[in-house]
Amino acid sequence: MKKYLYEVKHLILLNVICNLIATIALANIPYLTKRLFDSIESRNLEYLVNIILIYVGCNVLNLIITYIENVVNFKIGIAFEVSLKKDFFKVITNYDYMKFSSKDIGEYISIQANEITQLEMDYLTPAIDIIKSINTFAIYGIMFFAFIDWRIALVVLGASIFSTLIAPNLTAKELSKRRKVYLDKMGIYVSKIKDLLEGFKLIQSKTRKNMFVEQESFLKDAAKARFAYGKFKSLALTVNGGFIYSLHIISFSIVGYLLIKKEITVGTAVATLGYLECFISPMGSLIYDINTIKSTRGIKLKVLEFLKDNEGEKNLIVKKDFNSSIEFKDATVDYDKFSLKDFSYRFEKNKKYAIIGHSGSGKSTIIGALMKYVNLSKGNIYIDGKSIEKLDISYIIHNISQHEHIFTGDYKNNVTVFGAFPFRKIGILEDSLSEVMLDSIVQKSDCQLLSGGEKQVLSIFRMCLADTPICIMDEVFSATDMNITEKLEKVLLSMKDKTMIIITHKLSEHLEEFDEILLIENGKLVQSGTYEDILKSAEYRKLQSA
Numbered sequence: 001m002k003k004y005l006y007e008v009k010h011l012i013l014l015n016v017i018c019n020l021i022a023t024i025a026l027a028n029i030p031y032l033t034k035r036l037f038d039s040i041e042s043r044n045l046e047y048l049v050n051i052i053l054i055y056v057g058c059n060v061l062n063l064i065i066t067y068i069e070n071v072v073n074f075k076i077g078i079a080f081e082v083s084l085k086k087d088f089f090k091v092i093t094n095y096d097y098m099k100f101s102s103k104d105i106g107e108y109i110s111i112q113a114n115e116i117t118q119l120e121m122d123y124l125t126p127a128i129d130i131i132k133s134i135n136t137f138a139i140y141g142i143m144f145f146a147f148i149d150w151r152i153a154l155v156v157l158g159a160s161i162f163s164t165l166i167a168p169n170l171t172a173k174e175l176s177k178r179r180k181v182y183l184d185k186m187g188i189y190v191s192k193i194k195d196l197l198e199g200f201k202l203i204q205s206k207t208r209k210n211m212f213v214e215q216e217s218f219l220k221d222a223a224k225a226r227f228a229y230g231k232f233k234s235l236a237l238t239v240n241g242g243f244i245y246s247l248h249i250i251s252f253s254i255v256g257y258l259l260i261k262k263e264i265t266v267g268t269a270v271a272t273l274g275y276l277e278c279f280i281s282p283m284g285s286l287i288y289d290i291n292t293i294k295s296t297r298g299i300k301l302k303v304l305e306f307l308k309d310n311e312g313e314k315n316l317i318v319k320k321d322f323n324s325s326i327e328f329k330d331a332t333v334d335y336d337k338f339s340l341k342d343f344s345y346r347f348e349k350n351k352k353y354a355i356i357g358h359s360g361s362g363k364s365t366i367i368g369a370l371m372k373y374v375n376l377s378k379g380n381i382y383i384d385g386k387s388i389e390k391l392d393i394s395y396i397i398h399n400i401s402q403h404e405h406i407f408t409g410d411y412k413n414n415v416t417v418f419g420a421f422p423f424r425k426i427g428i429l430e431d432s433l434s435e436v437m438l439d440s441i442v443q444k445s446d447c448q449l450l451s452g453g454e455k456q457v458l459s460i461f462r463m464c465l466a467d468t469p470i471c472i473m474d475e476v477f478s479a480t481d482m483n484i485t486e487k488l489e490k491v492l493l494s495m496k497d498k499t500m501i502i503i504t505h506k507l508s509e510h511l512e513e514f515d516e517i518l519l520i521e522n523g524k525l526v527q528s529g530t531y532e533d534i535l536k537s538a539e540y541r542k543l544q545s546a
């Protein structure tokens, strides 16, 4: 967290200086009160006017500087939050897919929206406030010792330091624990809301009540955790308040005693009580701020855990060209109830492959293993003889699936992934579409509104702009009509310099245009070869008749 505080150090310094000036301006007020009371006998009007003028000056200066201080405060908070959010997003986007998908997207959203904002409010702001409280404390302390009564100052100072050391520690651990539980529950709630709203089309009069019940049960969980936190926080505040009140009682008693004993004047007594208020108030803030900071410990550790996690950035060799082959050797993936077993196959450069098989036979799992979306429990996969474990393959493989993500935004941003791929017209592919369809895709201001088939076409265009030597398509024609499917498939298969792997369970008429066909059944490669070879196999006939 120090790194983020360091980034705003100049603003913090400016903020603290402003606070110092404002406090010094205000610290004169009790002293002026003392002078006023103590000079009451002399009844000097000129003296009174002077005191009033200084009084006004102190207040005006305090007002102006406090305004600047508040503006700087906002600036610090925003800069801190922006920096944390930027880093957080950067780290997450460096994760490999497996790591990313081990957590729900709702949790990432919640950290961005809740935890980081809470750190700004309950870590950064109190941390700065602590510096300010110490300043205030020191200034009033000096005034107290210098102008009022050193005996009272000494007792109050001792009691204050004792309170600061004890009070926050009494409740900090439990407070931090409860706060983390509450924020974790909020994360789960955000995930739930995201899930329910993504299924918005299923929310209708018949289902609405059940959706409410589902949402409410998660909301109640989050609310319960929040109340548990709030209840304990109230207790912590009461404990803190108890310490502060005891400071007041001690000080009040000493002032009263010294006044009765005539050891101090009325002016000193009034000023002392004024100073005490100013002296004890930062004490209260100090205890509160230390408590608040300690309560963020759980959140801080959670966010820092993410931020230090830069695994994605390290050790991978970025592979920028594809020379000969992708080779699976005994690749095995084990899910709970399904296994891809000992899959061995060599995909040669520039050839076109179709992977066919029943639903759930394991076709996508083969691609998942190649894309490192799933772990191999046995075997390995090599590209040009190098194990994919050590490779960053994003420059050589572009994989698209049936429900490829389309960003909210226009065609150009979608197809180039915000400018990552150079934009150009994709001549022959675009010519395969009717003018009406092409216009509909290219001119949409929000491509999320495209039809299912149009979205699939857009993802194929995106793949072409990515211009990788290996293109993988997993059921990407499931929503396009026969005419478009045939035209696009034909164009794609005619691209001589691309290695293509197309997964399909539609046994299209174009199967003969592939160099090789792989038939997968129940997690096993049961047949491979040219269309003629496959045609002869009993497994293919079984698939055809299914």
Ligand SMILES: Nc1ncnc2c1ncn2[C@@H]1O[C@H](COP(=O)(O)OP(=O)(O)OP(=O)(O)O)[C@@H](O)[C@H]1O
Pocket (backbone or CB within 6 Å): 335, 336, 337, 338, 357, 358, 359, 360, 361, 362, 363, 364, 365, 366, 505
């Ligand atoms: N992450 C996962 N965890 C557990 N099981 C999974 C996971 N992904 C897939 N499966 C299961 O593995 C089996 C094979 O799934 P896969 O997606 O590879 O099949 P497929 O041949 O591509 O099917 P389809 O043609 O319907 O897309 C299925 O039974 C599926 O439920």
